[in-house]
Amino acid sequence: MAQDLHDGRHDDPFAVLGSQKRGRATWVTTVDHGAVSMAARIGGKDYPLDRVFDDLNVFSGKVPGGKPYTLVGRDKSGTEWEMQDAYRFGPVMGEMDEYLLGEGTHQRIWTVLGAHVMEHEGTEGTHFAVWAPNARRVSLVGGFNHWDGRRHLMRRRGATGVWEIFVPGVGDKEVYKYEITGPDGTLQPLKADPVGFGSQHPPENASVVRDIRGYGWQDARWMNNRQAHNARDAAISVYEVHLSSWRRHADDNNRPLSYVEAAKELIDYVADMGFTHIELMPISEYPFDGSWGYQPVGLFAPTVRHGPPHEFRNLVEAAHEKGIGVILDWVPGHFPADPHGLGRFDGTPLYEHADPREGFHQDWNTLIYNYGRTEVANFLVSNALYWLEEYHVDGLRVDAVASMLYRDYSRQPGEWVPNKDGGRENYEAIAMLRNTNTIAYGQQPGIMTVAEESTSFPGVSQPVDAGGLGFGYKWNMGWMNDTLSFMEKDPLYRRHHHNQMTFGIHYAFSENFILPISHDEVVHGKGSMLAKMPGNTWEKFANLRAYYGFMWGHPGKKLLFMGQEFAQPGEWNHDTELTWGVLDDPAHRGIQALVRDLNTLYRAQPALHVKDCDPAGFQWIEVNDAENSVLSWIRRGKAGDPEVVVICNFTPVERTDYHVGLPQVGTWREVLNTDAALYGGDNRGNMGAIKGKDVAHQGQPASARVVLPPLSTLIFVKV
Structure with a gap:
């Protein structure tokens, strides 16, 4: 036994070390590999502890019973030290x-x-x-x-x-x-x-070790009212941020902002731009910068790249003070195989599946959680609640949900294990996601959870008790893929692909959708949003302005990745800050001004957000004018809210006498025109308003003749 204690191999050290009763006597036993002698100090008096064997550093001796002690050691040079003995303390866990x-x-x-x-x-x-x-x-x-x-x-x-x-x-x-x-x-x-x-x-x-107690939150007003900011009828416009590359200090070794600096600079900027939420790409600790946080190791640790935990709380609280919600990207789908991480944690496949057909992610060379193990599922559910409770975050956007839902995700036949019914659905992952959403919404009222789910899995944003996964929202990946594909085409050919801009309405209300232009669209050779647009320089900017107008006028909450709000020319590089210098160019400042105004309009006009997820809030006016690449529709809010009409012209041809149907007779104010000079356009339009006359057209009781600038979106509000 003494040898095992000396070598640190004893199965139950607390049964031997520390203070132990032996009959009526009390003995103290300890191990110290730096000592030549040891004593137990009680009430200022030292009681020698004898070396058990000459060649072992195990010391033991009789002491007065029932009294606290400290250990006193001496090394070969005679240097003495005093310390508390960890083995004299009882268990903590109840x-x-x-x-x-x-x-x-x-x-x-x-x-x-x-x-x-x-x-x-x-x-x-x-x-x-x-x-x-x-x-x-x-x-x-x-x-x-x-x-x-x-x-x-x-x-x-x-x-x-x-x-x-x-x-x-x-x-x-x-x-x-x-x-x-x-x-x-x-x-x-x-x-x-x-x-x-x-x-x-x-x-x-x-x-x-980080002491996360006692922050002293001052955001009760926000927390008590945040449900209104996250609800289906709220204006939700999200600014997605990779904190390490939003801004950097070139004069300080190109370091990224700290949480405290971001609490001022980032939050002030987001508030000025009119966004309602920020979404931070994963900030749970991760070893490799190039993973952007999507291969986390420390799920309970805010990355130290920007500061300690309390300073991350500073960032969240600053956002709340400005009326901005904070969403975190959360990654329960996989984890890296770094030796210090979760892989084979106790010498066995503990957190992951043992079978690589279930436990290894071929796309990312990562390990997949064993969702069927209750302790592992509990680890993940608890982690979600941790961020919501300890850091007051307002939502979690769950990464790569599709990879969790399907056992054959990105696998060939024979490379995956069917479920108990022979199917491809991952029942255990589905149960974990449902449990996460149930507990998160139950324990933290007013939060939101968002699924990045790229398939047509049914009921992603439907309640669990109705058979859904229980998410609050789902990213509309189909809308994003279709509409970007259309915008990348030369306007000459767009008439052949008109359905790419209209098809999304067929399923727009099947889920609570967020329209995402995320970081995934501006990396890995995809170029920037500006670079996707066809034509000469003026046309590229005009196309992008028209697309943003289309996006903000379309049903669905909004999400835009950082840099795209001012048309960053090149694709995103995580190793450096955004190219803020381009704002010296009026064209880039114009895009920035447009996004700011779109956010302001979106928030101010209930018809543009109250029924984002309700088919009653949308009606086509003109859906079939493929020849001219023109679309128009109505947005409606609650009874009494002014109606809004959106008209898009996706050709570089100005239409000076376009006949458009309107739902009401009277004056319609032109509240936004992406061709305004303020945004970098040529100020073509309708002199601020159009007059709806009592002439039925396009299925509407009224109509007007309007000017449609080339490559533009116009938004009108009934006066």
Whole structure:
């Protein structure tokens, strides 16, 4: 036994080390590999601890019972040190936590697992707990114990598979990992904490103790009213941001903004531009910059690239102060195989499937969670709740949902395992997503969840009790693909592809849709939004202006990736900031002004947002004028809200006498014209208004003759 203690291999160190009763006597036993002598100090008096064997650093001795002690060690030079003994402290985790963890129903695992700075039995320190059910031994290592796995062997908590230890004197900012011996006795690579609240700055990858208690939120007004900002009838216009490349400090080694700097610069900009929400690409800790956060390792740790956890809270609170919601990209679909991560965490395929046909993602060389294991599903559900509860984020956009829903996603026959019924649906992933949405909406009222789901899986944004997945919204990938394909074509040929701009209405109300122009459309050789547009320079800008007008006038919430609001010329590069310098060019400033005005109009006119997800809010006026590439439609809000008419001309031909139907007689104010000089156009239009006459046309009771500038979108509101 002494040899096992010396070597750090003992199965149950808490049964031997620390203060133990032996009959009527009390003995203190400890291991210290740097000491030549040890003593227990009680009430100022030292009680020597004898070396158990001459060649082992195990010390034991009799002491007065029932009294707290400290350990006093001396090395060969005579240097003395005094320290608290981690093995004199009892367990921290309670029986109910242990029961819920074992059952896989603990909704807030982060309150139990991970590293928690606390006072325990009258002493300040940190409690560490980690789930590793198949491990033979788990040891805590860090700078506080010279990364020596023999010093802090952890206590196994019964059948839960959880190991814990309270280490006195360890506090905020301490660096640590877990040293795990697998069931076959093989020592694993040092592992970061799956529920760690902080991490070292990449490429270093140890966990860091972060005390996340006691922030002192001041955003109660927002939190009490945020449901109105996230609802189906709300104006929702999202600015998608990769925080590391939005702005950088060229004069400071090209570093990205800190959370505190972003709380001022980014939030002020988003508010000025009229967006209602920001969506941050994943900020849970990730090792590789080039993954943009979509291959996370520390799901409970805001990336230290921009600062510690409290400073991320500063960013969220600043957004709320400006009336802006915060959505985080969340990645429960896969995780990287980095040695310090979740892969074979306790020496077995714990978080992932053992069978690569289920557990390995061929597209991304990553590992897939075993959603059918209750503890793994609970880990993910709890993580979603963690961001909503601890950081007051207002929504989660779930990445790559399609890859989770289908067992044969991106796989050839024979490369996947059917479900129990022989089908391709991943029942376990579906159950986890439903549970996540049910718990998230139940525990945090007013939030939103959004699915990036690229197939026609039914009921993505329908309630769970109605058979749906329970998301609040779904990205409309079909709309995005069709409309961008149309816009990329030379206007000469657009008449042959007119249906690409109209087909989306056939399913526009089957889900609660967000219209996304995301980062995926401006990387990997796809070019920027401006570069997609055909024609000469003027036509490129005009096409883009017309498209944005079409998008903001179309049913569905809006999302635009950073840089596209001012027509960044080149595709996005995550290693540098956006090309802000192009705003010296009036054409780029014009696009920026247009997006600002579109957001303002979208928010101000109920008809443009109240029934984004309701077919009663939309009616075609002209859907079949493919020859002229002209579209027109009506947007409606609630009873009494002014009606809105949108007209698009997707050819470079000015139409000076176009006859358009209108739902009402009277004056219609031209509230937006993408050909306005302010936006970089030529100021062609209708002198601010048109007059609807009592002449039926295009199925409408009234009509007017209008000027349609080339490559333009016009928006009219009934006076």
